[in-house]
Amino acid sequence: MMKLRAILTMSVYAILVTFASFWMAKQSYSWFPPEASAEGKLLDDLFSLFTGLGTFIYLGVIGPFLYSLIFHRASKYDLSDAPPIEGNTWLEIIWTAIPLALVLTLAFVSYRTYEKMSIRGPMELVHLHLPQVVESAYAEPFDSTPQQEIQNAAQSASVEQIDVTARQWAWVFHYPEQDVTSTELHLPVDRRIRFTLRSEDVLHGFYIPAFRLDQYLVPNQEIDFELTPVKTGTYRLRDSMYSGTYFAANQTDVVVQTPDEYQRWLADAATQTPSPAFNQAAYEYGQTSEPGAGSTKDKVAVRGWATIPPAPPPVVNYAPKHEPVSPPA
Amino acid sequence: MTNISLEPIDIVRGQPYPGAPDNWKRFFTFSTDHKVIGIQYIVTSFFFFLVGGLFAMIMRGELITPEADLIDRTVYNALFTMHGSVMLFFWTFPVLVGLGNYLVPLMIGARDMAFPRLNAVSFWMIPVAGVLMMTSFLVPGGPSQSGWWAYPPVSLQNPTGNLINGQVLWILAVAISGVSSIMGAVNFVTTIFRMRTPGMTWFKTPAFVWAVLGAQLIQLYGLPALTGGAIMLLLDLTIGTSFFAPERGGNPILYQHFFWFYSHPAVYVMVLPAFGIFSEVLPVHARKPLFGYRVIAASSILITIISGTVWVHHMYASATPPWMRMFFMVTTMLVAVPSGIKVFGWVATVWGGKIRFTTPMLFALGGISNWLFAGITGIFLGSVPIDLHVHNTYFVVGHFHYVLYGAIVMGIYAAIYHWFPKMTGRMYYEGLGKLHFVLTYVGTALIFLPMHPLGLMGMPRRVASYDPEFAYWNVVASIGGFLLGLSTLPFILNMVSAWIRGEKVGNNPWRAYGLEWLTSSPPSVENYEQLPLVISGPYGYGKNQPLVSNIPNPGLTEFPESLPKSLMQETTS
Structure with a gap:
């Protein structure tokens, strides 16, 4: 009778935990910024799987734990010991084998997602002009849409090349075909983009949360980095790798446009003479070095220490004169 | 082991006398008493x-607030650098070394550490290095602003151009603390291998000692890499060598390998002793043997081995080749297995026990629940695609603070409360202890939980200013942070007042198994009049068998008279 009740309780709890896990896995999509790249969709699916399994493990462990803490307490004058159970070989084998199988599965699934994203490291990419699409992936019956989007974009033969330069503390984008420079990153939608990342001074991180990918820029190295935007809109590019004093202000807008709008923007920018763009770091540095009314020096409670001076504002064809304006996620 | 004499030792000996146990001045001397x-x-x-x-x-x-308006950006950057450095090198490492120092010789029935003078030298290097690091606030240009990783090239930029600058002082302080840790590791490993009392075989050794052994072995193999990296960084910074400086042909990524080869296993240097504490505290306050003791003990060593091959998971975005990303993803996830075994073992230990919610028990239980959460987000971070999104965001900050504060600091508090009666002979105040626990647990959740959604939304770590979309969770986190600051007050009050005038309790107020509870509280200078002869395993609750053959254990047989009043009041009905 006791045993039956225990099995019933456990089954009911297991069902509840399963429901909660599915619910959390669904919820996880809402924790992210907009899903603006094909790679991002793959990542969100993977994250949802991890969230579901993670919830299952967490509740599966914490439930019995809390049950025990509530119901297995010593009564006030009970100073005796509990039964001396020192272990259970089968239980221990099970709770070694299941986590082992689980993490190996998660590693495999992560590997598959990684493969589908076709993210490749710098070594393989240096002289490649067409990304290699993993052949075996074609045969899979459950090919996901984002993967096809990546493949279609990659095979359209016209991968958009953009050179990215980071310095303390500015981003400059160069479109080599039209020889246009900009401090705002404009991208055509549904096209595979290949960035060539360079840093002029320290490590920076090329991170657009809406695209879900982060890659360091390393001085003296050219790093190729590819992704596929699939949703028009304005997003934010952030420097993710701590790069010194004005690191937090090293941001810019990313504008994903239809191919037509994108071409118009390029053509328009090509006609403009280069001029200095707005640069938050240079602006703030100018204020701290000139004391006077309204300067940052008077506003902050504690004065700062010496800093590396920011590079002068970049002189580019398309030069926004204001702070980044991308809307909140 | 076999050559240790069981006879009472001769008081008149060649080594410096550490001072009487009731003289407070001994804490300010070069004492060699562990x-x-x-x-x-x-x-x-x-x-x-x-x-x-x-x-x-x-x-x-x-x-x-989103804007950088309270302090200058340079000050903020210096503060997060010093926060991380001080918390790791001058709090978490040394406090765990301190607990190990106090407990390991007592738990293994030794009279002291293997090298008492070396032990004292290791300790006195900590205040020296700490003061050196604090001095950097006074030099022109202020303290280091390159983060606790001190990644070049930012760490090599030296805006003032002075030879003596915050970064140089930072490297020196870290190097000194590293040397101190290496000496401590040699001492611990030797002590645990050579000085266990007769009868204490490996599987009669408490889980805490196993955990400290695992942790200190990591120090031995890992720290030389960090120290080497720090020396190269110092040379690059002062005399212009070109190990890491890109403009002179150096490779900044190489530094990251040196740094993380030690600094990831270092997380296990810190968390393993916390695991050991959980394994010691739970059986006492649940009156039940540690479930799967042998597996829990051995999994500490397994963690030591696996953690040596996971460091590149900090560098997925550092232009690492794909095979490296994949290899280190698998090894990283494998660490979850021995860690999971421990958690399951703890849950099974309290299951069906006779649990009392004393303060150390609350902190241990809270620490385990936080560790479970941190371990799960750790598996998320091990996955390369997920890491590439949240790699340098607040998600990571939330994760490792759940490990460091949620699990490790909670474990440290549990240990301090649990062994406070042993260290002082007096009992802390339960009410203040419980208040401390509630403030700490709630504060931890308030400050570190919101960091996870912030990271998923894309807020980078280390920013002094951020976009308004992140404001809500940051306000919550800040409130939690102030609460954590507040939570230390009842703790300090409790410790100070209980040490001075707390209720005097006997040698074994918890009625606990373990060699440390067989001696007086506080223990005499040489710990044991007669070295204990161990005849059974360390967690004999409910088995009614003696732990040692040559010392009676009155605490276990003569209750309830020996129970402190405070404990009787706080037990539940």
Whole structure:
């Protein structure tokens, strides 16, 4: 009778935990910024799987734990010991084998997602002009849409090349075909983009949360980095790798446009003479070095220490004169 | 082991006499008594814990609004650098070394550490290095602003151009603390291998000792890499060598390998002793043997081995080749297996026990629940695609603070409360202890939980200013941060007042198994009049068998008279 009740309780709890896990896995999509790249969709699916399994493990462990803490307490004058159970070989084998199988599965699934994203490291990419699409992936019956989007974009033969330069503390984008420079990153939608990342001074991180990918820029190295935007809109590019004093202000807008709008923007920018763009770091540095009314020096409670001076504002064809304006996620 | 004499030792001996156990002045001397050194470590590092916490609260004050308006960006950057450095090198490492110092010789039935003078030298390097690091606030240009990783090229930029600058002092302080840790590791490993009392075979050795052994072995193989990296960084910074400086042909990524080869396993140096503490505290307050003791003990060593091959998971975005990303993803996830075994073992230990919610028990249980959460987000971070999104965001900050504060600091508090009666002979105040626990647990959740959604939304770590979309969770986190600051007050009050005038309790107020509970509280200078002869395993609850054959254990047989009043009041009905 006791045993039956225990099995019933456990089954009911297991069902509840399963429901909660599915619910959390669904919820996880809402924790992210907009899903603006094909790679991002793959990542969100993977994250949802991890969230579901993670919830299952967490509740599966914490439930019995809390049950025990509530119901297995010593009564006030009970100073005796509990039964001396020192272990259970089968239980221990099970709770070694299941986590082992689980993490190996998660590693495999992560590997598959990684493969589908076709993210490749710098070594393989240096002289490649067409990304290699993993052949075996074609045969899979459950090919996901984002993967096809990546493949279609990659095979359209016209991968958009953009050179990215980071310095303390500015981003400059160069479109080599039209020889246009900009401090705002404009991208055509549904096209595979290949960035060539360079840093002029320290490590920076090329991170657009809406695209879900982060890659360091390393001085003296050219790093190729590819992704596929699939949703028009304005997003934010952030420097993710701590790069010194004005690191937090090293941001810019990313504008994903239809191919037509994108071409118009390029053509328009090509006609403009280069001029200095707005640069938050240079602006703030100018204020701290000139004391006077309204300067940052008077506003902050504690004065700062010496800093590396920011590079002068970049002189580019398309030069926004204001702070980044991308809307909140 | 076999050559240790069981006879009472001769008091007149060649080594410096550590001072009588009731003389408070001994804490300010070059004492070679491991118990004095242990308390010296704990108190000194707690001071630095408050310093690091103050830095964190100023940072949370800055982050309560999106704009950088409370302190200058350079000050913010210096504060997060010093917060991380102080908390790791001058709080977490030394406080755990202190607990190990106090407990390991007592638990293995030794009279002291293997090298008592070396032990004292290791301790006295900590205040020296700590003061050196604090001095960097006074030099022109201020402290290091390159983060606790000190990644080049930012760490090599030296805006003032002075030879003596914050970064140089930072490297020197870290190097000194590293040398101190290496000496401590040699001492611990030798002590645990050579000085266990007769009868204490490996599988009669307490889980805490296993955990400390695992942790200190990591120090031995890992720290030389970090120290080497730090020396190369110092040479690059001062005399212009070109190990890491890109403009002179150096490779900044190489530094990251040196750094993380030690600094990831270093997380296990810190978390393994916390695991050991959970394994010691739970059986006492649940009156049940540690479930799967042998597997829990051995999994500490398994973690030591696996953690040597996971460091590149900090570098997925550092232009690492794909095979490296994949290899280190698998090894990283494998660490979850021995860690999981421990968690399951703890849950099974309390299951069906006779649990009392004393303060150390609450902290241990809270620490385990936080560790479970941190371990799960750790598996998320091990996955390369997920890491590439949240790699340098607040998700990571939330994760490792759940490990460091949620699990490790909670474990440290559990240990301090649990062994406080042993260290002082007096009982802490339960009411203050429970208040401390509630404030700590709620504060931890309030400050570190919101960091996870912030990271998923894309808020980078280490920013002094952020976009308004992140404001809501940052306000919550800041409130949690101030609460954590507040939570230290009842703790300090409790410790100070209980040490001075707390209720005097006997040698074994918890009725606990373990060699440390067989001797007086506080223990005499040489710990045991007669070395204990161990005849059974360390967690004999409910088995009614003696732990040692030559010392009676009155605490276990003569209850309930020996129970402290406070404990009787606080038990539940």
